[in-house]
Amino acid sequence: DIQMTQSPSSLSASVGDRVTITCRASQGISNFLAWFQQKPGKAPKSLIYAASRLQSGVPSKFSGSGSGTDFTLTISSLQPEDFATYYCQQYYNYPWTFGQGTKVEIK
Amino acid sequence: QVQLVQSGSELKKPGASVKVSCRASGYSFSAMNWVRQAPGQGLEWMGWINSNTGNPTYAQGFTGRFVFSVDTPVSTAYLQITSLKAEDTAVYYCYVPPVGGGYWGQGTLVTVSS
Numbered sequence: 535d536i537q538m539t540q541s542p543s544s545l546s547a548s549v550g551d552r553v554t555i556t557c558r559a560s561q562g563i564s565n566f567l568a569w570f571q572q573k574p575g576k577a578p579k580s581l582i583y584a585a586s587r588l589q590s591g592v593p594s595k596f597s598g599s600g601s602g603t604d605f606t607l608t609i610s611s612l613q614p615e616d617f618a619t620y621y622c623q624q625y626y627n628y629p630w631t632f633g634q635g636t637k638v639e640i641k
Numbered sequence: 642q643v644q645l646v647q648s649g650s651e652l653k654k655p656g657a658s659v660k661v662s663c664r665a666s667g668y669s670f671s672a673m674n675w676v677r678q679a680p681g682q683g684l685e686w687m688g689w690i691n692s693n694t695g696n697p698t699y700a701q702g703f704t705g706r707f708v709f710s711v712d713t714p715v716s717t718a719y720l721q722i723t724s725l726k727a728e729d730t731a732v733y734y735c736y737v738p739p740v741g742g743g744y745w746g747q748g749t750l751v752t753v754s755s
Contacts, residue, residue, distance in 0.1 A: 535701075578684065623684075625739060632685070634683050
């Protein structure tokens with residue numbers, strides 16, 4: 535199975551900060567990577583697919599990059615509604631696997 | 642507007658069965674994934690079903706007691722879990738693959754307790 539490792543596991547940031555989360559795959563996955571946002575008690579929300587493509591309706595403050603084994607999710611200017619847990623997922627081969635999550639908290 | 646609407650919370654005793662439904666509106670899905678989230682834990686991919694062929698694929702750890710099915714005319718996917726155990730207590734999500742739009746159901750809490 536492909537292991538997905540996110541870093542950091544948690545971070546504290548202020549409103550307006552630029553935040554970057556990293557996701558590393560244990561083997562190459564081309565660009566078959568998605569990012570999700572999950573708020574407490576809510577279903578995950580899809581943000582990005584194919585490593586860098588925004589899902590419909592997702593604001594452009596979110597961006598993704600990377601290919602192969604190393605990927606990043608960047609939030610350009612953190613807003614109160616962005617405090618949540620973020621997950622990456624590879625869908626290159628089965629079983630699809632998620633990272634362990636990165637919790638973004640208010641500083 | 643695309644929506645995936647799941648059935649409501651369930652409280653079951655150990656050894657019982659449960660069937661969770663996921664109805665799609667405004668969308669004709671060709672594949673449906675299922676994801677488990679145990680209390681306080683991360684997301685775990687359970688597998689998926691091809692709605693055109695009805696062929697399911699299960700992740701390791703979700704074989705035997707877990708069954709995916711689909712009723713295409715009513716745009717509904719199902720997850721059945723048999724011989725429930727306490728460790729099956731979790732929120733179960735249906736989820737359309739990323740390239741298909743990445744839509745998620747609202748989740749169904751299944752609680753297994755005597």
